Amino acid sequence: xxxxxxxxxxxxxxxxxxxxxxxxxxxxxxxxxxxxxxxxxxxxxxxxxxxxxxxxxxxxxxxxxxxxxxxxxxxxxxxxxxxxxxxxxxxxxxxxxxxxxxxxxxxxxxxxxxxxxxxxxxxxxxxxxxxxxxxxxxxxxxxxxxxxxxxxxxxxxxxxxxxxxxxxxxxxxxxxxxxxxxxxxxxxxxxxxxxxxxxxxxxxxxxxxxxxxxxxxxxx
Amino acid sequence: xxxxxxxxxxxxxxxxxxxxxxxxxxxxxxxxxxxxxxxxxxxxxxxxxxxxxxxxxxxxxxxxxxxxxxxxxxxxxxxxxxxxxxxxxxxxxxxxxxxxxxxxxxxxxxxxxxxxxxxxxxxxxxxxxxxxxxxxxxxxxxxxxxxxxxxxxxxxxxxxxxxxxxxxxxxxxxxxxxxxxxxxxxxxxxxxxxxxxxxxxxxxxxxxxxxxxxxxxxxx
Numbered sequence: 001x002x003x004x005x006x007x008x009x010x011x012x013x014x015x016x017x018x019x020x021x022x023x024x025x026x027x028x029x030x031x032x033x034x035x036x037x038x039x040x041x042x043x044x045x046x047x048x049x050x051x052x053x054x055x056x057x058x059x060x061x062x063x064x065x066x067x068x069x070x071x072x073x074x075x076x077x078x079x080x081x082x083x084x085x086x087x088x089x090x091x092x093x094x095x096x097x098x099x100x101x102x103x104x105x106x107x108x109x110x111x112x113x114x115x116x117x118x119x120x121x122x123x124x125x126x127x128x129x130x131x132x133x134x135x136x137x138x139x140x141x142x143x144x145x146x147x148x149x150x151x152x153x154x155x156x157x158x159x160x161x162x163x164x165x166x167x168x169x170x171x172x173x174x175x176x177x178x179x180x181x182x183x184x185x186x187x188x189x190x191x192x193x194x195x196x197x198x199x200x201x202x203x204x205x206x207x208x209x210x211x212x213x214x215x216x217x218x219x220x
Numbered sequence: 221x222x223x224x225x226x227x228x229x230x231x232x233x234x235x236x237x238x239x240x241x242x243x244x245x246x247x248x249x250x251x252x253x254x255x256x257x258x259x260x261x262x263x264x265x266x267x268x269x270x271x272x273x274x275x276x277x278x279x280x281x282x283x284x285x286x287x288x289x290x291x292x293x294x295x296x297x298x299x300x301x302x303x304x305x306x307x308x309x310x311x312x313x314x315x316x317x318x319x320x321x322x323x324x325x326x327x328x329x330x331x332x333x334x335x336x337x338x339x340x341x342x343x344x345x346x347x348x349x350x351x352x353x354x355x356x357x358x359x360x361x362x363x364x365x366x367x368x369x370x371x372x373x374x375x376x377x378x379x380x381x382x383x384x385x386x387x388x389x390x391x392x393x394x395x396x397x398x399x400x401x402x403x404x405x406x407x408x409x410x411x412x413x414x415x416x417x418x419x420x421x422x423x424x425x426x427x428x429x430x431x432x433x434x435x436x437x438x439x440x
Contacts, residue, residue: 058356060364068359087349090356114342121341122334125348129307132352136278136310139288139355142362143399144280179363 001050003103006074012119024109029101036080036102037094043083045104049075052100053161056080056092057176066179068092069134070161078127084111142179150178151188152217155198155207165207174205221270223323226294232339244329249321256300256322257314263303265324269295272320273381276300276312277396286399288312289354290381298347304331362399370398371408372437375418375427385427394425 003025004010010018025048030036036054037044047054054071056079071077071094082088084107114120141150154177158167171189175182189205192198197213199206207213223245224230230238245268250256256274257264267274274291276299291297291314302308304327334340361370374397378387391409395402409425412418417433419426427433 058360060360062364064364066359066363085345085349087346087353089353090360114338114345116338118334118336118338118341121338121345125305125334125341125344126307128345128348128352129305132348132355133307133309135352135355135359139286139359139362140278140280140310142359143286144282144284 001101003048003105006048006050006103007105008074008076009120009123012123013113013117017113017117017120020109020113021105025103025105027101027103030096030099032096032098032100034096034100035093036096037092043107044080045106046081046110047071047077047094048103048105049073049077050101050103052096052102053098054094054100054102055097055177056094058090058092064179064181065176066138067177068138069131070097076127078124078131081105081107081110083107084114147178147180147184148188148191149217151185151192152213154178155205156210156214156218159207159210165210167205167207168203169205170203221321223268223325226268226270226323227325228294228296229340229343232343233333233337237333237337237340240329240333241325245323245325247321247323250316250319252316252318252320254316254320255313256316257312263327264300265326266301266330267291267297267314268323268325269293269297270321270323272316272322273318274314274320274322275317275397276314278310278312284399284401285396286358287397288358289351290317296347298344298351301325301327301330303327304334367398367400367404368408368411369437371405371412372433374398375425376430376434376438379427379430385430387425387427388423389425390423 003021004018007021036047049071051073054077055067056069056071056077057065057067059065077094079088079092080094082091114124151174154174155167158169159165171185172182175185178185189198189200193200197209199208223241224238227241256267269291271293274297275287276289276291276297277285277287279285297314299308299312300314302311334344371394374394375387378389379385391405392402395405398405409418409420413420417429419428
């Protein structure tokens with residue numbers, strides 16, 4: 001996918017700005033599992049996803065993780081270019097959850113264009129508002145929801161993403177998405193299994209009654 | 221304070237944009253305790269603080285609160301104009317913690333200017349990045365910090381704001397800042413008191429050993 005097709009605000013940019021983006025953006029392909037951006041690397045740049053699936057998350061000092069958002073085709077990750085945003089004082093990590101291809105726009109190029117281009121600055125605002133909303137949703141989840149609801153909602157959203165009720169997920173992975181400990185997830189999944197809502201096997205969780213999982217756990 | 225003095229990006233705007241802001245912005249003065257913006261009101265507009273102190277917070281369905289940021293002189297609140305930000309999908313409430321005066325910029329006026337003005341759009345980006353960072357800090361606090369640290373850090377930051385070790389704060393108020401229950405805060409404060417760190421009276425908390433409160437609880 002060309003950057004002109006993958007980058008949503010393309011049509012609103014001037015010819016000069018487009019030419020600059022085409023000249024400087026770098027295309028990359030990585031296998032599932034690759035750490036694309038981590039706290040200790042330099043500021044990478046904006047990631048424009050062409051195909052695959054990425055996960056943005058934060059890490060505690062003790063190595064615990066929590067997912068803050070996912071990225072799919074034509075999604076753009078701004079926070080991997082946090083050096084160009086004066087007030088961003090946190091760092092995220094980004095990994096490929098599936099084999100993925102994406103463009104990387106260098107942060108200085110993006111910033112240069114944004115400084116004179118109202119359309120790009122406004123697009124950046126929309127992008128940041130969207131991510132901000134996702135994090136506020138996360139705050140509400142953590143603060144007001146019990147963990148059984150959060151595990152149920154995570155399983156249902158994974159099932160929607162994969163379009164399958166059979167999910168290839170370890171308990172550890174689920175824990176890393178939700179920012180909790182593996183043992184806590186295992187206990188919750190066993191409880192769901194005893195209620196006939198899921199079936200557990202090594203490395204998989206099968207949703208056997210998604211309707212009841214939604215009704216009794218996710219929507220409350 | 222005139223809006224030209226209170227609104228940080230003033231110098232970067234065109235004469236036409238400034239004239240539009242001066243003509244449409246409304247000045248307000250409210251006593252401490254006033255709810256300036258709540259989830260059910262219409263989109264208010266941007267709040268530009270001239271004096272006083274405001275608190276932005278979110279509410280759960282059950283009425284629990286958690287502070288997401290404070291606003292002081294020359295701070296600008298963007299999320300009280302969330303209707304003009306396409307992707308903001310959450311609502312906050314804003315109340316005056318002290319007698320406060322502020323300007324309100326109507327959301328449609330701000331949006332009109334932002335659409336053609338790269339400087340204002342970039343200023344908005346910086347504002348949103350700053351708030352986003354505060355919310356990410358909050359996520360990290362909630363996820364990885366124990367409540368004793370959070371209560372200690374809150375008391376120390378209040379003491380810095382008030383420039384006093386005697387804080388006029390009920391346990392309920394502290395609970396509403398931190399998103400927890402009053403009983404939990406009371407238990408924690410009594411523990412701090414038994415350790416000689418604070419002295420509790422009706423409606424006040426006095427920090428009797430801020431150095432040790434910092435060392436043993438806040439910085440870990």
